[in-house]
Amino acid sequence: MQTLRYLLLATLAFVLTAPLSAQNGELLLFFQAGDNVVTQDFKDVHAPKIREMAEAQGISVKEIALKDEVPELIHFTPAIVFQNHLGRSLYVGRYHYVDKIKTFIRTVKRMPQREAVNKKHDVVVWENGRTTIVTPVKVTDLTGELPKNFDQAEFHKKALAAIDKGMDKYNFQEHYDAVRTDRLMYTALYPYRSEDGKLFISTEVYSQFNCVDPVYKEFDEPVSGNWKDWEKVFAEAGKMLQGKIIEQLESVERGDGLVALEKGVKVKSFDKMGHPLPEKPEGLSQDFSAVDVTLANTWKMAGPISEEVPVVAFAFLPPLDYYAGEINKVNGTLKLGADRSVDGSIAAFTATLKDLTMGDESLDEHIGEMIDLIDYPEATFTFKSINVLDQPQINWGAVTQFMVEGSLDFKGIQAPLSVSAQLEPVLTEAGEQRLQVFASFRLPLRKNYDVEGPDGSKEASDNLDFQLNFLLMPQ
16 A cells, blocks of 8 residues: 555656656747747736746647748737647737737637628738837827818818827728738827817727727826817827837837837748747647537626626726726626627626625725615616627637727616726637637716715725626627
């Protein structure tokens, strides 16, 4: 018996210390030589975490310093590629997010990426060596005091041309077919004309990887100038936004940073660079492929993304954001439109408000009284209309971003509500399909529901910011 115990321990020790093979796939981490701050952040801070995550799943990890030659799939670094006998897939996301990379691996190890084109319009395109930065430009209608005989369509056309003029690294394209190796950064401009004839342009910049939280936002001190020079004001705004995009792409704060590859670098195949696809594992009787798992059309609530992340998190605006809490019981369904498109989808989600907590019983009791919890124990949000920002069709390897105009039934009152949201299909460890949902909205309490917030400034106490993170499963 003792001998058997030693044999088992010795076997376990061998398994734990044996070198990893490519049986479970390979994760290739590409970076460039040099002391660029983004490269160093990736190599020193995040690559070790990514390695630890991958090796815990039995996945072989290679760190590859690119110099004079690059694989055809790599257009900038850091770049992360997973490959197994089924195929090769490029991670599209922030390199800071190890959990996101883990989810990516879980999906593509069964279903390698397919070629996909993301059709965009009204974009500016920056060819920076081998790297292409695509920036969709949204200019909203002019608001405020409109000039006599004002033409919104003509204004929009000239505004785009002026923005392009201010962005000297970019060139405007009315239509552009973005591919997976392009990097996207979104801009939004909100022009307003005052009664005394001045133009104010509030601005936002969004990462491709999060349509909810902007990486830059300026509404308090907008770009401004005289209306007679309005095109120059837009050019100034374009120049400023270009600078903010460059700043973000050079930053290590969020994981959007990248290092462009030179145009003249020699491009080779993965095979010729010594990184062929691993062989099929012995004894594997069945392969999964993209055609084997068809995404569902109707979905229902599956629960939180993880135990550490609440389904619904909320907080009053700063400096009252210490008044914060969560709701973890939400039910609802989502029925997609034709061909699994977000366009034409129907949905309703109901939150159980008695599950609301701020971590303090006295505060919870006070909130319950404030929102008439006994009479109105639930709140329901229903879709009315949808504006798709990116990738209207739900598909593997793509993040669909959209705005929902809907109605929130809260305290027996129905009021309009705008929600920013994104969906991404993923697989569980067991190979079950899920839709990962991330959404955000701001709820005006006094204006829409006659609810008095805590003592503080009107702006902070009258508004609650909500963040939603949850999974949907096929119904």
